[in-house]
Amino acid sequence: MSKPKTEIIKSIVLSVFDDDGPTPKIYWPNNMDEASRLLIAMKTISLLMGDSVYQNSTSTEEINYFGILPFPDLKLNGLTYFFLIYDPEARGNAKAATITVLINEEDRVFFYENMKYLRVIIDNAASKVQLAKSLEENEVIISELRGELLDFTSEIKDPFSLKRQIKILFTGLDKVGKTSFLHAVKKRYSEIIKTLPTKGVARTEEKIFEEQNSTISIWDLGGQKQYREKFIEQRKIYLYNVDLLFYIIDIQDSERIAESIELFKKVIGSLLELDEFPPIVVCLNKYDPDIKKSNEIKNNLKILNEEISKISDRFFFKIFQTSVFDHWSLISAYSYGLSQLSPNRKLFENQLKHFAKKINSDAILLLNENGIILSNFSRTGISEKLFEISAPHFQILYKTFKEFKLLKQDFLISSGITNESKKIIFKKISVEKYNLYLLLFMEKDLNMEKIDKNLPKFSKNLKDLIHTYI
Ligand SMILES: Nc1nc2c(ncn2[C@@H]2O[C@H](COP(=O)(O)OP(=O)(O)OP(=O)(O)O)[C@@H](O)[C@H]2O)c(=O)[nH]1
Ligand SMILES: [Mg+2]
Incomplete structure (x- = not known):
């Protein structure tokens, strides 16, 4: 079943929006047919620009992002990096450009699983393209990128799975409202009042779209002492390959704020130790609509915001105030977390x-x-x-x-x-x-x-x- 990994990368295209519109400037393999390379240039550049010609005076720093695009006609998927090339002659002082790396659509998990590394080397190539003075220089840059990609893929040993596996963790002390949060997001209201303390871990699956090419598992970790101790002890199992982490805190429980911060520190410490850097969503929960104005709550809010920010400074994190009585607050925090999982x-x-x-x-x-x-x-x-x-x-x-x-x-x-x-x-x-x-x-x-x-x-x-x- 596993095929030689060096063959994963099917094609690389550097496209630039010039006087002729979206143009494939450099492409590999060089016998790639014209229709295919034009399609790639058109689709990637038009997504970047919308269908209008050019927006006014955007700085070259502002536009640079990745996306994964399907090319069903070619049966390929492309990881595209969008960027601008400074050019005083061009409208808006810049030309839109894309570097697209293409693989067979059935191999697309490769992109999601190796996103971090791929981003670094493609971003690097794009920075060089921004400085290049001639087509020949660009040719060298793309051929170097190809070399790096081939080196990388030849080192992959395991055949990768056909579906992307996504792991989301809900953690925090006991009784902070993790399980209720998940029931409420799913509008399983009748379950909320029946919720019992979670024993060990409760796993469920999430679907954003019916036919998504991934399995999203949500791990709702029991917060009682024995379970959270086990979680920290076996942090390798729980935190390995975690894609997104929710940390829930009960903002009404002033007496346990210190304890909650302690646990958060342990979680962060374990992530650092394992070299895992998932995005983190912290929910200051039980921020119920009727108690927002109380001084105690305001004070807790201030302390928690400061402490959490300090502890998670090496992570990409965001703090939300949530309550099971404010559905939108839960949906906002939850959606924000999920959106972090999308390369698009x-x-x-x-x-x-x-x-x-x-x-x-x-x-x-x-x-x-x-x-x-x-x-x-x-x-x-x-x-x-x-x-x-x-x-x-x-x-x-x-x-x-x-x-x-x-x-x-x-x-x-x-x-x-x-x-x-x-x-x-x-x-x-x-x-x-x-x-x-x-x-x-x-x-x-x-x-x-x-x-x-x-x-x-x-x-x-x-x-x-x-x-x-x-
Ligand atoms: N006031 C208030 N109570 C909440 C909120 N969310 C949950 N609760 C209540 O808090 C209690 C604990 O909720 P759970 O969802 O079981 O808490 P948990 O974090 O899953 O607890 P463990 O499974 O033991 O870790 C329940 O009585 C919930 O009804 C909220 O936003 N506001
Ligand atoms: Mg629970």
């Missing part, structure tokens, strides 16, 4: 940003059928806040109206939020077989036609990205 999150944001520009929207949220936020974009912090508050209500309203057949169209519009011109639209869109939901915040100038006109292109781009979302 930047591309999604980019698509939302372009779409927002086209339709004159100030903020956009993209939700899946289960209300998980796949991506968001907002021009100002204010619209984001407003959104967070209203999004869950819209989703409920929409579903209720649909259920009672009160809604003929597939959208809902509110008007008169603070003044007549501000509007919020909740709209269902179909992307392939998936139902997704858009929440749009329009500061002014609502134009449904404009939205409908730009939607097909937006949906088409999303379709590609969803295939490789996770």
